[in-house]
Amino acid sequence: MRVTDGMRYMNVQANLARLETQNAEAQQQASTGARVEKPSDDPIAAAELARLRASLSSSESHRNTIKSVQGDAELAESTLAQANELLAGAREAAMQGANDSLTANDRAQLATQVRGIKTDLLKLANTRGTKGYIFGGSQTAGPAFDANGAFQGDDASQVVDIGGSSPLPVNASGAKAFTSAGGRDVFADLDALATALDSNDRGGTAASLDSLDASQSQVTKERARIGLVVGKLGSSDGVLEQLGVDMGKRQSTVAQVDPFEAYSKVTTLAQSLQQAVAVSRQVLDLGDLWK
Numbered sequence: 001m002r003v004t005d006g007m008r009y010m011n012v013q014a015n016l017a018r019l020e021t022q023n024a025e026a027q028q029q030a031s032t033g034a035r036v037e038k039p040s041d042d043p044i045a046a047a048e049l050a051r052l053r054a055s056l057s058s059s060e061s062h063r064n065t066i067k068s069v070q071g072d073a074e075l076a077e078s079t080l081a082q083a084n085e086l087l088a089g090a091r092e093a094a095m096q097g098a099n100d101s102l103t104a105n106d107r108a109q110l111a112t113q114v115r116g117i118k119t120d121l122l123k124l125a126n127t128r129g130t131k132g133y134i135f136g137g138s139q140t141a142g143p144a145f146d147a148n149g150a151f152q153g154d155d156a157s158q159v160v161d162i163g164g165s166s167p168l169p170v171n172a173s174g175a176k177a178f179t180s181a182g183g184r185d186v187f188a189d190l191d192a193l194a195t196a197l198d199s200n201d202r203g204g205t206a207a208s209l210d211s212l213d214a215s216q217s218q219v220t221k222e223r224a225r226i227g228l229v230v231g232k233l234g235s236s237d238g239v240l241e242q243l244g245v246d247m248g249k250r251q252s253t254v255a256q257v258d259p260f261e262a263y264s265k266v267t268t269l270a271q272s273l274q275q276a277v278a279v280s281r282q283v284l285d286l287g288d289l290w291k
Helices: 001-032 043-097 104-125 175-176 186-198 202-255 259-290
Strands: none
Touching: 043 104, 043 175, 043 186, 043 202, 104 175, 175 186, 175 202, 175 259, 186 202
């Protein structure tokens, strides 16, 4: 009979311990809102959470990369837009200079205007961003152009990984925008126009219109290319942001408990534990009577 009593006591203790453990876990989940705090809580959910955390980390890293280059790309696009306006002003000066009615003095004044345009354009071509001179390729530490308009940079691409199928070149090319690598030496064309105007050369001034059109066209072309890059960066950041939101929601679904369900479970287990304690006392009392 003592063997049966011993087994009865062990079963009572095991049942109480199990209910106490379940009750403690339910209370922990209800208070923290976390369903999975360690892999043993739910191995499958824990593995999914690990994947989600890795994906969120990668997404955030790509967004940080985008933010680090987006400003300079936008600056390059707006700078090339201003460069285009300056070249439009130079073309207007050339059209005026080609007019038969202008005097030598009139053309000399236009030449001064064109040289001012070149000076302003050089300042734009030597614009600095967060990482140095934005039109110098990989040579960002020093000005992309010297005082005469000679290119001192290179045409290297600055490539970054923003999470797409292939890395994205994110810098504007000063070589393609302003030098013969793009088709025309823009600063040489402005010099040629200023010289023709200073020399009162109406024919040379008129002939400069084609080269100025070509110069303006190549600046426009590079502006369009970097504009596409700016758009790509913006759209990629938007996709990554939404992906982060979606993964965050999924993470909450996997890792957290429903508050109503959690507190209902706590209440149910608490009642079960109270009933089990009461029943256990009866069982143990009966056992004492049987001794």
